Amino acid sequence: MDFSKLLELSEEKYAAYLLSQDLLYKKIPENQHSKLLNQSIACGKAAARDFAVADLREYCQQQTIEIDYFSENLKAENFRFVLAEFQLPNRIRINQSLLEAADPFLAELDFLKDQRVDEILLAHELYHYIENQQQLFTTQKQLSYRAGPFKKSARVHSLSEIAAMSFAKELLGLNFSPILLNIVLLFPVAPDYSQELAKRLLLID
Numbered sequence: 001m002d003f004s005k006l007l008e009l010s011e012e013k014y015a016a017y018l019l020s021q022d023l024l025y026k027k028i029p030e031n032q033h034s035k036l037l038n039q040s041i042a043c044g045k046a047a048a049r050d051f052a053v054a055d056l057r058e059y060c061q062q063q064t065i066e067i068d069y070f071s072e073n074l075k076a077e078n079f080r081f082v083l084a085e086f087q088l089p090n091r092i093r094i095n096q097s098l099l100e101a102a103d104p105f106l107a108e109l110d111f112l113k114d115q116r117v118d119e120i121l122l123a124h125e126l127y128h129y130i131e132n133q134q135q136l137f138t139t140q141k142q143l144s145y146r147a148g149p150f151k152k153s154a155r156v157h158s159l160s161e162i163a164a165m166s167f168a169k170e171l172l173g174l175n176f177s178p179i180l181l182n183i184v185l186l187f188p189v190a191p192d193y194s195q196e197l198a199k200r201l202l203l204i205d
Contacts, residue, residue: 014177015162017204022158027145040159043137044166069096074189084121086128098185105188111176127164138163
């Protein structure tokens with residue numbers, strides 16, 4: 001797979017893709033898209049700048065955050081692989097099976113040279129811990145809309161993912177979007193799905 005075009009995409013483009021996948025996307029006025037994206041990216045970067053511990057695992061130990069590397073049976077038809085996840089109140093799960101399956105492929109990618117993919121996943125999930133601890137912008141209800149006669153307020157969950165990507169990128173000094181891991185980790189086990197995801201990213205306006 002050629003990653004050159006994907007590496008050229010801006011952080012805003014990747015964020016726009018994540019927003020477009022949100023269940024509430026159609027309820028968000030188009031003129032609010034840019035503001036929400038920029039607020040989420042800024043929130044993630046600010047959280048990274050405020051992060052005072054150099055060693056992520058040391059921070060997890062200090063905060064008694066459990067890091068669980070789990071295994072699963074990888075099947076190409078299973079498009080709902082979990083790369084990593086944060087479970088309240090203090091548990092981070094990282095998919096060891098995907099990391100092992102992708103290891104030979106990752107070694108061939110120049111942009112991942114000298115990078116520990118599990119550290120990137122860990123940083124992403126740590127943002128979710130921090131946002132809940134500090135009640136950051138991405139934990140709030142950012143959207144108001146009408147459902148029939150009722151006015152509702154809701155949290156746009158994709159904004160949390162956007163901020164987490166921004167946090168990991170800023171914290172680790174990455175020159176690529178961590179969203180690319182969704183493609184590279186799935187390519188060895190679900191190549192068709194991985195390439196389709198790459199095409200969708202390139203089509204974002």
